[in-house]
Amino acid sequence: MDVTLANVPEGGRVVVVNVTGGAGLRRRLLEMGFAPGSEVEVVANKWGPVVVKVRGVTVALGRGMAAKIQVKPVGGGSG
Amino acid sequence: MYKVAVVGNPNVGKSTLFTRLTREIAHIANWPGTTVERKEGVLHLDGADVVLVDLPGVYSLSGVSVEERVARDYILNGDWDAVLVLVDSLAPERTLYLAVHALELTGRAVVALTKWDAAHARGVHVHVEALRGALGVPVVAVSAVTGEGLGELVKALQEVLGGGVGKPLRVNYGLLEPAIAEVEQELAGLNLGIRAPTRWIALKLLEGDEDLVKLVEAAGGETAVRRARELREAVARSAGVDPEELTVSSRFNFVDEIAKRAVVRMRVEKDERALERFFLSPVLGPILSVAILVAAYALVFTLNTGFPLNVLLEAVGLSGLAERLESYTLSGLISGFFDSIASWLRAGLPATPLASLLVDGLLGGLALVLSFLPLILMALLVLAFLEDSGVGPYAAASLHRLFQKAGLSGRAAYPLLIALGCNVPAVMASRTAPEEAERRQLMAAVPFVPCQARLVLLLAFASAYFADSPLLAAAAFASAYAAALGLFAATSVVARRALGATEAPELVLELPPLHRPSLKVLWWISWDYAKHYLKRAGLVIFGLSLVVWGLTSYGPSGPAEPGESYAALAGRSLAPLMALLDLSGSKAESVAFAALAGLVAKETVLLSLAAYQGSADPVEALKLLGLSRAQALALAVFFTTYMPCVATIVAIYKESGSAKLTAAAVAWSILASTAVSWVVYAVASTLGF
Numbered sequence: 094m095d096v097t098l099a100n101v102p103e104g105g106r107v108v109v110v111n112v113t114g115g116a117g118l119r120r121r122l123l124e125m126g127f128a129p130g131s132e133v134e135v136v137a138n139k140w141g142p143v144v145v146k147v148r149g150v151t152v153a154l155g156r157g158m159a160a161k162i163q164v165k166p167v168g169g170g171s172g
Numbered sequence: 173m174y175k176v177a178v179v180g181n182p183n184v185g186k187s188t189l190f191t192r193l194t195r196e197i198a199h200i201a202n203w204p205g206t207t208v209e210r211k212e213g214v215l216h217l218d219g220a221d222v223v224l225v226d227l228p229g230v231y232s233l234s235g236v237s238v239e240e241r242v243a244r245d246y247i248l249n250g251d252w253d254a255v256l257v258l259v260d261s262l263a264p265e266r267t268l269y270l271a272v273h274a275l276e277l278t279g280r281a282v283v284a285l286t287k288w289d290a291a292h293a294r295g296v297h298v299h300v301e302a303l304r305g306a307l308g309v310p311v312v313a314v315s316a317v318t319g320e321g322l323g324e325l326v327k328a329l330q331e332v333l334g335g336g337v338g339k340p341l342r343v344n345y346g347l348l349e350p351a352i353a354e355v356e357q358e359l360a361g362l363n364l365g366i367r368a369p370t371r372w373i374a375l376k377l378l379e380g381d382e383d384l385v386k387l388v389e390a391a392g393g394e395t396a397v398r399r400a401r402e403l404r405e406a407v408a409r410s411a412g413v414d415p416e417e418l419t420v421s422s423r424f425n426f427v428d429e430i431a432k433r434a435v436v437r438m439r440v441e442k443d444e445r446a447l448e449r450f451f452l453s454p455v456l457g458p459i460l461s462v463a464i465l466v467a468a469y470a471l472v473f474t475l476n477t478g479f480p481l482n483v484l485l486e487a488v489g490l491s492g493l494a495e496r497l498e499s500y501t502l503s504g505l506i507s508g509f510f511d512s513i514a515s516w517l518r519a520g521l522p523a524t525p526l527a528s529l530l531v532d533g534l535l536g537g538l539a540l541v542l543s544f545l546p547l548i549l550m551a552l553l554v555l556a557f558l559e560d561s562g563v564g565p566y567a568a569a570s571l572h573r574l575f576q577k578a579g580l581s582g583r584a585a586y587p588l589l590i591a592l593g594c595n596v597p598a599v600m601a602s603r604t605a606p607e608e609a610e611r612r613q614l615m616a617a618v619p620f621v622p623c624q625a626r627l628v629l630l631l632a633f634a635s636a637y638f639a640d641s642p643l644l645a646a647a648a649f650a651s652a653y654a655a656a657l658g659l660f661a662a663t664s665v666v667a668r669r670a671l672g673a674t675e676a677p678e679l680v681l682e683l684p685p686l687h688r689p690s691l692k693v694l695w696w697i698s699w700d701y702a703k704h705y706l707k708r709a710g711l712v713i714f715g716l717s718l719v720v721w722g723l724t725s726y727g728p729s730g731p732a733e734p735g736e737s738y739a740a741l742a743g744r745s746l747a748p749l750m751a752l753l754d755l756s757g758s759k760a761e762s763v764a765f766a767a768l769a770g771l772v773a774k775e776t777v778l779l780s781l782a783a784y785q786g787s788a789d790p791v792e793a794l795k796l797l798g799l800s801r802a803q804a805l806a807l808a809v810f811f812t813t814y815m816p817c818v819a820t821i822v823a824i825y826k827e828s829g830s831a832k833l834t835a836a837a838v839a840w841s842i843l844a845s846t847a848v849s850w851v852v853y854a855v856a857s858t859l860g861f
């Protein structure tokens with residue numbers, strides 16, 4: 094199963110593998126720093142938006158958005 | 173005269189730096205066909221003035237959003253002489269992306285590293301010289317808070333304007349390079365008339381950018397477009413990723429290479445995230461957010477109009493104190509001032525139509541415009557404070573789930589809250605919404621939120637018809653508010669559909685670190701906006717209030733009593749509509765007249781009703797109507813929602829720049845309020861009230 098940002102627990106550190114979604118939205122997420130290879134730290138993920146830290150910036154993502162970002166653990170294998 | 177385009181990410185500190193450099197916004201307008209704001213300011217240099225054109229805050233120049241398209245179009249087609257790119261020294265790893273993107277387009281640029289004062293405290297160290305070497309253009313570290321580096325920045329701009337121009341930046345696109353070279357050859361000799369290197373155009377064609385494809389085709393470059401499409405597909409097949417992702421990744425790789433050499437991050441021991449975490453907790457977060465927002469605006473409105481403190485005082489039986497409070501508020505002082513001029517003029521002038529024009533028309537209109545000014549100024553100040561300190565974005569994130577149900581994002585909390593005091597600044601606050609559709613949605617929906625004037629109206633209805641039973645009064649009150657807020661939510665949902673957006677806006681919101689903003693700069697920004705409001709909307713509000721004065725003081729046979737005026741005649745012709753609520757005869761006429769008069773400001777509904785019936789006390793006048801409770805409730809709902817006041821209509825028009833949207837919002841409000849109040853009447857009378 095694909096792991097997305099929406100199901101990474103608080104405090105988790107992951108690396109972006111892929112971003113899915115419509116062309117405009119996908120591009121926006123990529124350019125906000127969620128490009129494959131970027132490291133992401135999950136700050137809050139309990140209720141409401143998923144809050145993450147990426148490239149020195151804190152970003153709140155709606156759950157639908159977060160589910161579009163596929164990730165793997167830092168230093169983990171290819172999938 | 174030179175022009176400099178200022179470009180940067182949202183939250184990079186652009187408006188603060190802009191204000192710090194120019195001291196005053198010379199010109200505010202919207203970019204053509206959008207609700208995106210265009211600001212210009214003038215920087216006075218020795219010998220020449222430089223106009224700074226503030227482009228919207230964007231993450232890139234890809235053209236994904238309206239803002240990006242506006243920014244890109246200006247860079248590609250605008251008459252700028254240099255570009256000033258802002259990079260956040262707290263987050264260079266992200267914000268350098270836009271700088272790299274912009275520098276690929278032009279070397280006539282200066283990069284400013286913002287928030288330099290905060291960087292060290294947060295453990296970020298940027299090597300300015302290394303950055304300059306990597307980017308090939310002047311790089312200056314600045315702080316809008318302390319003023320550090322501003323002189324150096326101006327000097328760097330002067331140098332670039334004087335001809336010290338670097339080459340466009342070259343990013344290595346790896347797998348795409350052969351394809352770029354090939355498309356570049358196809359493009360040779362083609363003149364597109366835009367300010368971009370051929371390499372950049374080739375890259376865009378490979379990404380499949382529709383705007384560029386059209387442009388190249390129009391210039392006779394069909395072969396280049398076709399070749400680019402073939403190569404795009406070939407690369408996607410062989411590499412397994414599309415060229416768009418490749419360009420973004422390559423640019424970020426380039427940024428990472430630079431950051432490796434020029435940025436050092438140290439662990440800062442102090443944990444500044446405690447408050448930030450609190451905002452993000454499930455139950456306390458939204459409660460804290462609502463409490464902060466409510467407290468901030470309650471303060472603003474209390475200073476301006478006494479509301480909501482006056483209502484509270486009255487509720488506990490201290491009406492004398494409530495009145496004293498109102499007379500010492502800003503709008504109380506302003507209207508007191510104008511009242512005393514008016515009575516002085518009335519005493520000294522003969523009672524001619526000319527005197528009435530001067531006192532009731534001109535002076536009244538002026539008082540109306542000026543009484544809005546402090547309210548708007550302070551609402552803007554609070555908004556700027558919330559936004560700049562980071563409290564606003566955190567509150568928006570924690571309230572997002574709630575607002576999604578109305579087809580809005582968490583940011584709609586500000587306009588909604590401001591609207592409870594006054595709809596005019598609320599319409600202006602719609603600009604904080606992240607997307608165009610949501611902005612227009614809010615402008616259409618905000619007028620249904622009962623402002624302070626309509627609260628007073630509801631209170632009068634309650635004391636005229638529901639005074640004997642506090643429970644019933646509370647129920648009536650609650651149902652009127654529920655109807656109004658229901659209309660707000662419904663309008664937002666309907667407008668979203670009508671604007672072609674199907675899903676609720678998803679949240680992608682940057683949460684800048686919570687910090688204390690520079691009050692001086694906030695004051696400058698808010699004061700500038702308030703002044704521009706006075707110029708832009710003030711004149712129209714003034715003019716329209718004169719028209720309404722004319723319609724209520726003149727009739728077919730010249731100057732007339734309110735009951736014989738054009739407005740009364742119009743009221744008579746509208747009276748049959750009141751049959752929906754089983755109102756007829758003079759009752760229907762007086763209600764229709766009051767509704768028309770209330771267009772200037774909802775405050776005048778009660779006064780007009782009283783004037784029409786020759787009674788001095790509004791509550792008495794309401795009682796004279798002899799309504800049933802069902803009628804009273806329905807009428808209260810109608811008066812609360814029937815149509816935005818003149819000032820709000822003007823605000824919608826000025827903010828959206830669209831006569832169509834304004835007309836649609838007004839027509840919809842008349843239609844929806846009539847329907848809802850009829851339903852309220854039908855339900856309430858079936859229940860036996």
